[in-house]
Amino acid sequence: MKNLQEQEKQELLPAERSVFTAPLQRRSFLQFAGAGAATIALVAAGCKKDRNDPMVPGGVTLNFKDDFGVLNYAYALEQLEAAFYIQVASNPPSGFSPAEKQYFQDIQFHEIAHREFFKKALGTAAIGSLEVDFSSINFTDRTSVLGAAMAFEDLGVGAYNGAGVHLTTDAYLVAAGKIVSVEARHAAYVRDLISNGTFASSPQVDANGLDKALTPDVVLAAAGKYIKTKITVTNL
Amino acid sequence: MNIVNILEEIEKVDGEIYERLNPRRSAMKDFYNMGKKVALAAMPLALGSMFTKAYGQSTPTAVVDVLNFALTLEYLEYHFYNHSLLAAPGLLTAGTPAHGAITTIRDHELAHVNLLKGALGSAARPALAYSDFDFTAKGTFPTVYSDYKTFLAVAQAFEDTGVRAYKGQATVLKGMPVLTTALQIHSVEARHASHIRQMRAAPAGGGVPIKPWISLGAGGGANDSGVPQVDPVYKGEDLETQAGVTITGIATGVTKAAAVESFDEPLAKADVLTIASLFIK
Numbered sequence: 362m363k364n365l366q367e368q369e370k371q372e373l374l375p376a377e378r379s380v381f382t383a384p385l386q387r388r389s390f391l392q393f394a395g396a397g398a399a400t401i402a403l404v405a406a407g408c409k410k411d412r413n414d415p416m417v418p419g420g421v422t423l424n425f426k427d428d429f430g431v432l433n434y435a436y437a438l439e440q441l442e443a444a445f446y447i448q449v450a451s452n453p454p455s456g457f458s459p460a461e462k463q464y465f466q467d468i469q470f471h472e473i474a475h476r477e478f479f480k481k482a483l484g485t486a487a488i489g490s491l492e493v494d495f496s497s498i499n500f501t502d503r504t505s506v507l508g509a510a511m512a513f514e515d516l517g518v519g520a521y522n523g524a525g526v527h528l529t530t531d532a533y534l535v536a537a538g539k540i541v542s543v544e545a546r547h548a549a550y551v552r553d554l555i556s557n558g559t560f561a562s563s564p565q566v567d568a569n570g571l572d573k574a575l576t577p578d579v580v581l582a583a584a585g586k587y588i589k590t591k592i593t594v595t596n597l
Numbered sequence: 598m599n600i601v602n603i604l605e606e607i608e609k610v611d612g613e614i615y616e617r618l619n620p621r622r623s624a625m626k627d628f629y630n631m632g633k634k635v636a637l638a639a640m641p642l643a644l645g646s647m648f649t650k651a652y653g654q655s656t657p658t659a660v661v662d663v664l665n666f667a668l669t670l671e672y673l674e675y676h677f678y679n680h681s682l683l684a685a686p687g688l689l690t691a692g693t694p695a696h697g698a699i700t701t702i703r704d705h706e707l708a709h710v711n712l713l714k715g716a717l718g719s720a721a722r723p724a725l726a727y728s729d730f731d732f733t734a735k736g737t738f739p740t741v742y743s744d745y746k747t748f749l750a751v752a753q754a755f756e757d758t759g760v761r762a763y764k765g766q767a768t769v770l771k772g773m774p775v776l777t778t779a780l781q782i783h784s785v786e787a788r789h790a791s792h793i794r795q796m797r798a799a800p801a802g803g804g805v806p807i808k809p810w811i812s813l814g815a816g817g818g819a820n821d822s823g824v825p826q827v828d829p830v831y832k833g834e835d836l837e838t839q840a841g842v843t844i845t846g847i848a849t850g851v852t853k854a855a856a857v858e859s860f861d862e863p864l865a866k867a868d869v870l871t872i873a874s875l876f877i878k
Contacts, residue, residue, distance in 0.1 A: 467808065467858065470850050474859035477847040482840055522780040531768045532840045538764040539839065539860040541780065542787035543810055546861075549791035550809040558697050560792040561705065561785055570708030571781035572788070 420591030421488040423577070429486040430596070431527045434577060435537065436479035437491055438520055441587055442513050443472040444493045449506055456503030461554065465510075468547050475540055482536075492589040507555050514548035515565055516583055517541075519575035527597075545572070656720065660775060663766045665722040666866055667779070668713040670762055672725035673873055674755050675710050678703035680727055685742040695745075695796060699752075702789050709782055716775070725877075734875045737826050746803040749796050754827040756790035757811060758872055761830075761864035787861070811861060813854045829872050834862050 423437070424430040446469035453462045480487050499505035521541035528534040549560035566572055577594045585592075656664075678699055681688055689696040714721045732741050732751065740747045763783035770776035791809040796802045805823050811834050814821040820831035837845045837856045844856035851859075 464808070467810070467855070470852075470855040471810070471859040473848045474844050474851050474855060477851070478839055478842050478844060478859075481842045481847070518784050522777060522784060525767070525780050526772060526774065526776050529772065531771065534767050534771055535764070535863060536840045536860075538767045538780070538783070539862065541784055542760050542764065542861040543859060545784035545787035546791040546810045549788035550795065553792060553795055558694050558701070558792075560698070561701060561788040566705065566785050566788070568708065569712050570705035570785055571712070571778065572784040574777045574781050 420593060421491070422593045422595060423488070424595045425527055425577070426596040428528055428530050428533050429483060430594075431524050431537075432479055432483055432533060433486070433488045434524060434594075435521065435540070436476065436483060436487060437588075437592060438517055438580070438584065439472055439476040439479055440491050441493060441584060442517060443469070443476040445495065445498075445509065445513055445587075446472050448495065448500055449510070452500060454501055454503040454506050457506075464550065468510075471543060471547070478536070482533075491592075494587055494589045497586060507551060510551045511548065511555060512583075514544055514551055515573070516575070516580060517544040518548055519573035520577070520580040522572060522574035523576050523580070656717075656775075659769050660773065661717065661720045663769050663779075664713050664717050664775070665720070666766065666869075667763065667782070668710065668717065668722055669725065670759055670869070670873060671706055671709040671713060673730060673876060674759060675703065675706035676725070676727040676730055677732055677752070677755060677876075678706060680732070681742060681748060685748075688742055688745060688748060695801070698792055698796065702752075702792075705785055705789070709785075712778070712782075716778075729878055730876055731878050732876055734826075737875070745801065746797070746805075749793060749802050750805075750822065750824045750827075753790065753793045753797060753807075753822055754824070754830045754872075756786055756793050757822075758830050758864065758869060759786040760790055760861055762866070762869040764861065765863035765865055765869065767863070808858070810858045812858050817853075829868065832864070832868065836860065836862055 421433075421437070423434045425434075446465060450462075450466045450469040453465060457465070495509075498509045518541060521537055521544065525534060525537055525541075528537060548565075552559045552562070552565075561572075577597060581592055581594065681699060682696070682703060689699055714724075733739050734741075734751075738747050738751055741751050742748065760783060763779055763786065766779065767776065770779055794807050794809050797805040798807050807821060807823065811831065812821045813819075813835060814831070815823070817835070818831075819833060819835035820828045821834075822831065835853075835857050837843060837853060839860050844859060845851060845853045847856070
């Protein structure tokens, strides 16, 4: 029993941070929506790395005024993931085991299914195809591929967790929920490949046992490295 | 890749932005410091009042019901794992990856219990103790705490059920801040499920032909776990159509198995409680 109490003591202190969860999200929301100067600085920072690249004309706008904007946001991320896994599955690193080749092929089809689902669900409201940039990934190197896969999966989980609250249609909220847990399964698998037992490690999962919930500004800043197409979020 | 921390970036420009945008933060800091001095027994209540403040309103009944439902499941999971670590000699050896993983998961489940208790405050259901549970499911799994493979099989059923249970309540919480918290728990349960499935697939776990994600079962059934006793856990997991869109064949290579794997299905509260009741005395 003593151990148990010790355990509770350890867990309760971090649990206090749980009350920060909601205000934190609201805070970042306010910062993104309201803090004009900071937002501009952020956009500039996000673009810095791409300054030497030719910008794709037009770009896409994700308008969060309704569910289509949120679904297009998910569609954009699924396009990115699908493109990555297609490249991995079609030409896996030599360091991949047969089982890893099989599972990366599985994941490839999951991401393709997600991408096509959103495309169909959105119909004429769907954004176009994004232009990806995977020049920072060494597709012949297992470590590089696994690192990128982990980044994509953890980012995807955080993106869906953060976007769910914006959805107003039951069917779309449930669909997003159906997808995010599959992404979390991927994330755990990839993390365990990199280092067994890190499936839900800190800081990805915090002391309250909570996964990340990320706002679109954070997600797109991180994903921007892999996307040439300019993405703008409005009405968040 | 390191995710760019936007908040930190903005904080560099405006060090007081947190305070400016949310004056409640300082109150919470005080509370955090105060917490170290508060008696353990008083914590859930104190957390509950903070949670209410954070949301700026009292919690609606439907939300209370969802959170108590989740709390029941978290108690179940926590006690299941905690007992395996404390009182099941020979099941898990300290220092092994298996022991480490189960410890990680146990700690998360306890954190979820505390989080939900804190969120519910005085509306929280009565606490559940290990003695309230029967993890043999009335004799269905008599070796759950002596046979590693059986233990993992039951663990998988709990984690996959947990994922389905949270998903099933999403629409009740639609548009509310607490939805985000529920989603943050939900994806952690999915990470657990993925790892437990990998443990079962490993030689020590029995080399069960199972994937980190829920696939089609042998013979095309919804239950891919290889354990027929847990069929209700996987009821309806073999769905091929999502929001009116047929997934099978949606693109080249998307077989029925891929379609099933790509989407995890929710489970209704009543179905989850039926499963849970098998393990509650």
